Amino acid sequence: MKGVIFTHLQEMIESEQGFQVWDAILERCDLASGGVFVATERYPDEELFAIVTELSTVTDTAINDLLGVFGEYLFVNLHKSMPPEVFAPLTLWDLLKGLDSIIHMEVKKLDKKAQPPSLTVVRSSDKEMVLEYRSAKKLCHLAMGMLKSAAAMFDEDVTLAMPLCIHDGHDHCELVITRHV
Numbered sequence: 001m002k003g004v005i006f007t008h009l010q011e012m013i014e015s016e017q018g019f020q021v022w023d024a025i026l027e028r029c030d031l032a033s034g035g036v037f038v039a040t041e042r043y044p045d046e047e048l049f050a051i052v053t054e055l056s057t058v059t060d061t062a063i064n065d066l067l068g069v070f071g072e073y074l075f076v077n078l079h080k081s082m083p084p085e086v087f088a089p090l091t092l093w094d095l096l097k098g099l100d101s102i103i104h105m106e107v108k109k110l111d112k113k114a115q116p117p118s119l120t121v122v123r124s125s126d127k128e129m130v131l132e133y134r135s136a137k138k139l140c141h142l143a144m145g146m147l148k149s150a151a152a153m154f155d156e157d158v159t160l161a162m163p164l165c166i167h168d169g170h171d172h173c174e175l176v177i178t179r180h181v
């Protein structure tokens with residue numbers, strides 16, 4: 001996983017829980033990286049899961065809920081770092097349709113080793129869009145948080161659902177975004 005994901009997780013924990021909590025988590029995780037993350041480097045996925053699991057114990061919050069909250073935070077910050085000349089979608093639907101083909105494609109152009117998920121549109125109407133999420137990292141709850149933040153950015157009133165999930169033994173997740181217009 002790219003270091004930028006870890007640096008944003010660190011920022012979120014330090015600003016919301018405090019520096020001491022971040023330090024305590026690192027101490028308990030005993031990570032090979034030592035917990036010093038550089039945005040452009042790569043780190044084992046297990047380190048992200050170890051940090052989130054420890055945060056779940058410290059805050060007494062379910063891991064999936066924490067991933068959702070982190071997804072909301074992460075989207076805002078990753079979106080800020082995306083140059084408008086690369087992609088400046090005018091609608092939520094445009095943004096979601098460009099996840100694989102523009103946004104994550106750009107991530108892979110800048111870093112050949114990047115491994116963003118596959119997020120393809122399988123159905124789309126004015127009212128509803130269905131995205132298929134595929135990734136060995138199984139971070140669908142992170143994706144749901146990111147979708148929530150993306151909808152808020154466009155001031156869209158949406159309901160999100162995941163009727164099919166990798167964690168229930170399927171080979172992909174179905175992410176459904178329903179617009180209330």
Ligand code: HEM
Binds near residue numbers: 082
């Ligand atoms: C609603 C919008 C988005 C969704 C749902 C989404 C979803 C995700 C998810 C779930 C991951 C974790 C890896 C995995 O599951 O396999 C990821 C990774 C990543 N995404 Fe996105 N993303 C979104 C927008 C963005 C934007 C705007 C950027 C800005 C450049 C971005 C850049 C990245 C990067 C750099 C990674 C790390 C890849 C790696 O570790 O190699 N994403 N994305």
